[in-house]
Amino acid sequence: MYVKGPIDKYLDDLAAKKSAPGGGSAAALQAATGVALMSMVANYTVGNPKYKASEEDARQILKKSEDARKKLEAMVDEDVEAYGRLSKVMAQTKDPAKLDPAFKDAVKPPYEVCLIAAEALRLCEKLVECGNKNLITDTAIAAICLEGAFFAAKYNVYINLKYIKDTDFIGRIHSALQPLEEELPKLKEEILEKCEEVIK
Numbered sequence: 001m002y003v004k005g006p007i008d009k010y011l012d013d014l015a016a017k018k019s020a021p022g023g024g025s026a027a028a029l030q031a032a033t034g035v036a037l038m039s040m041v042a043n044y045t046v047g048n049p050k051y052k053a054s055e056e057d058a059r060q061i062l063k064k065s066e067d068a069r070k071k072l073e074a075m076v077d078e079d080v081e082a083y084g085r086l087s088k089v090m091a092q093t094k095d096p097a098k099l100d101p102a103f104k105d106a107v108k109p110p111y112e113v114c115l116i117a118a119e120a121l122r123l124c125e126k127l128v129e130c131g132n133k134n135l136i137t138d139t140a141i142a143a144i145c146l147e148g149a150f151f152a153a154k155y156n157v158y159i160n161l162k163y164i165k166d167t168d169f170i171g172r173i174h175s176a177l178q179p180l181e182e183e184l185p186k187l188k189e190e191i192l193e194k195c196e197e198v199i200k
Contacts, residue, residue: 001077010076019087020080024110027152028075031117034145035072037138038065038124044132054130061127068120072113079109079156096165103164110156111173117150118180121187128194140195147188150180 002010002021010029014021042062045051051058082105089102124143131139154177161170 001080003073003076020083021076022079022083022156023152024079024083024113024156025076027110027149027156028072028079028113030145030152031113031120031149032069032072032076034117034124034142034149035065035068035120037142037145038120038127039069041127041131041135041139041142044135045130048132051130051132057126057130061123061130064123065120068116071116075109075113075116079113082106082109100164100166103160104166104169107157107160107164107173110153110160111177113153114150114157114177114180117146117153118184121146121150121184121191125187125191128191133198136195136198140192143188143191143195147184150184154181 002013002025010021014026039062042058042065045058046055046062048055086102086106089098093099121143124139124146127139127142128136157173157177161173164170
């Protein structure tokens with residue numbers, strides 16, 4: 001849908017008076033941008049004689065960041081599609097038994113973005129240590145993108161949870177995300193502090 005198309009078309013639709021794409025899709029794109037920056041830093045590290053000692057670490061980060069990018073790119077469109085399915089169900093019924101599955105379906109893409117962004121941010125901390133220092137600002141920007149994407153996606157998770165009646169489901173999602181809400185801002189600040197030490 002969008003991920004294989006021109007970025008200006010996506011942004012035009014994001015800006016338009018349309019229900020989708022919206023914030024969940026934008027959060028996925030922001031996270032994908034973050035991991036793409038990580039891949040760039042890793043690519044400039046692998047094969048560089050100056051970073052031979054950390055080449056294997058950078059190679060592993062590159063593989064994981066590219067795997068994450070593929071998943072996040074898919075989420076750009078999956079969030080749009082899930083919202084479309086939810087809208088159809090909402091137009092057809094007010095029955096909670098039928099609405100609950102549709103709202104749960106809408107939770108999945110932003111929830112996945114949250115988890116992937118969190119894992120990528122942890123990888124970003126390793127990249128600060130082993131990555132090419134000439135691209136340290138790109139590592140910093142990746143961390144900023146990933147933390148922002150996590151919190152952006154979280155809001156889309158929670159707005160859907162508001163309408164779900166399954167309290168066990170709601171509890172599982174909150175239990176998974178709440179620790180990350182505390183962990184990730186601290187982790188991002190630690191990464192930025194290390195980046196700033198290189199810049200000074």
